[in-house]
Amino acid sequence: MDTQTKGIKAHLAAHMRDFGLLFALIAIMVFFQIVTGGTLMRPVNITNLFLQNSYVIIMALGMLIVIVSGHIDLSVGSVMGFVGALAAVLIVHYNMPVAVTVPICLIAGAAIGGAQGYFVAYWRIPSFIVTLAGMLVFRGLSLWLLEGQSVGPFPKSFQIISTGFVPELFPASWGEGLAMLFDARKFNVLSFVLGLAAAATVIRMGLKARKRDMDYGIESEPAGLFWARTLIVSAAIVFLMFKLSTFRGLPNVVVTMGVLIMIYAFVTERTVIGRRIYALGGNEKAAKLSGIKTERLTFLAFVNMGVLAALAGLVFAARLNTATPKAGFSLELDVIAAVFIGGASMSGGSGKIIGAVVGAFIMGVMNNGMSIMGIGIDYQQVIKGLVLLAAVFFDVYNKNKQG
């Protein structure tokens, strides 16, 4: 028993960052659940929480890759606003069908990212400067596109990108029965089943990775800790999905987000291109001399960021049902903060998708919780700033202690 607790302690110490982040999120959620008198975890609020943060999370996925590759993108807020404006103008003013507008907007995002990436990758202009320019340019262009006005509303077919919910595929009687059982007004069975499936996947993948590690004699985390962590995560998923099921079900945007998170986690951790991005950020010269086309990779990181910023722009516009010149204003800072809270390093080469997502949720829950409590925007900014500083301080402190 003694050696076992020692193993758990040692493992916790070695993986302070990952566990610290998870515990911080849980602690923040519990805290706000208590101080808001249970409002935080009400189904309607959980739905809002996801809708409010979906675009930050979508952009954080791209930002993580940009930051891992050793760069930064300050333009994402403006690009997001610009693409939302573009969509509004095309749909509302030019009556273009949604099915045509969406691809055009995504391509526009790719082109914007590509243009910025071109200067960063092939001309070696610091990304800070290129994207600062981009931030100003696209802020201005959205104003010009919208002529300073809000443009809307959007047709239903566009709104569902954000505010739609997954349909019920199970017989209505099932839902009614479960609703009675759980004393809820209604119950979306499909959402709940998807939640159970997601939780099962988390457990299965965890076990698989654990078995692989053991086969190769990699010191894996103690069994107790593994199960505690895995069960907490899967229970949280089931709990959230249950709550969502008793409201309107799973929002479409959560499905989009979930799929994107899985794809990006897979790409960064398991593929050749992902590996090369970490190598590029870790030591560009060494990566280059190992045959990696570093310029092209940097360029692609920005193209990818542009596409995700465009997608976020569509989601944002669809949620507000209007495109405003102010959309996405200073949002790049939230996105960058999420990535750094999630443990990415400013110098590139390290950081994980899941960290960025949790980082975004930490920011999101705090925004939401403080708003419910009626804390003014002034204090909110101060608190968010301090949390960012604390998270990064925690990182540096840990590193110094280990070194």
Place this chain on the structure above:
Amino acid sequence: MALKGDIMTILLEMRDITKEFPGVKALDQVNLAVKGGEIHAICGENGAGKSTLMKVLSGVYPAGSYDGEIHFEGALAQFQGIRDSEDRGIIIIHQELALVPQLSIAENIFLGNETAKAGVINWYEANQRTSALLKKVGLKESPTTLIDSLGVGKQQLVEIAKALSKDVKLLILDEPTAALQEGDSRKLLDLMLELKAQGVTSIIISHKLGEVRYVADTVTVIRDGRSVSTLDAKAGLSEDQIVRDMVGRDMSDRYPARTRRAGEMLMEINGWNVWHPEHSERQVIKDIAFNVRAGEVVGIAGLMGSGRTELAMSIFGRSYGRGITGTVKLHGKEADVSRVDRAIKAGLAYVTEDRKSLGLILDETIRFNTTLANLEGVSKGGVLNANAETKVAEGYREALRTRTPSVFQKVGNLSGGNQQKVVLAKWLNTSPEVLILDEPTRGIDVGAKYEIYAIINELSAQGKGVVMISSEMPELLGMSDRIYVMNEGAFVGELSAEEANQERIMSLIVNE
């Protein structure tokens, strides 16, 4: 400046110094006695504890954090930090120079110690004093010259001038010639002897035993955190004697025996010209032609700055220079080496001179670094196979005897020799036919060097061609089947192993 030292008085004595880190005893009752006015060399393999000892001495590890006593000028010294030891006249010049490149020589020399009144710097005085100091170290540069524009050798001299400005009593040079070419090294060593004549006591830490023999009066050898012997060098000391104490065993052969077998022609390079990437009128490589046969180790000798690294990098995917012309033939057919990935595919591998900044990703694991240049080999459809990666990394760990608990260690935590093995593993994993090794044993201790040599021999026995660039002449002579001599961007001679010796190589370089 210190008083003209009486050779017999002990200036510094470190008694029974023991320093422990969690889980490791870095120093175990080390004794060191430095006499006033002498040059005292400290030798030892990497990780033997030389740097730790100097950190104890300079107060980086403050008094109380170690056991044992330091006596300086006959009194017990308890330094709490570098400032304390510097105030007493103990000054360390580290391997990595601590100069600010954008500032002038004078600004650097008086940095933190400005000749100022009420915060206003008296530049006239600063420049004048700097001139005097520069004369002392044999530099003709103006005090207002920017550090940026000086070579490493001259920067080293500026560091020494800086030390002299602080009224130095004990000057400590940590691997001062590691980055210098022969001529500059000699100048630096001569300067040490000159300072000795003026009464300055110095400690030199060095891997290069020839230098130690050249300057040192006394040699203390440290092994595994203990001081194993103190040798009198004035009476004449053989390198083998020092090596024996350093590694704890006899090393009669510093180079493993190799059987020569030059097979078929592997790589031929003809008419290779390269121009400087920024100053396009400057030709860096001039019409070079050379070849490597299967199973051959071909050495390239030359001073630093002669263009050896530039030659290697320009061949390897045009990683250096512009306007490159010439042909590379592999197995008699012209090969496309216009990009790094193409050069790798053609069968070339290049082990860089600077493994930390060009060869490795220090924050990543051994496994990550081992597979990096050939991710195709451990993936399918762009998806990595973690098991295959581990297998590959484990395979090379065993084959090259990399000392590490597992392949999941960060390479930044490994010693120089083991890091070099990881770099070699990375390139062996690309199944190259010709390996270009640029300073493959720089900064590696004697034992690990021998292992690297054995690996090189193993590769040539497998029929691979090896091109070895090295500043260490004995190493080139001990390992190569043929040696090309390079000077100012051109080959000035080719010597077979039988013909080659240090004098002939130097005379080829000098006579050009």
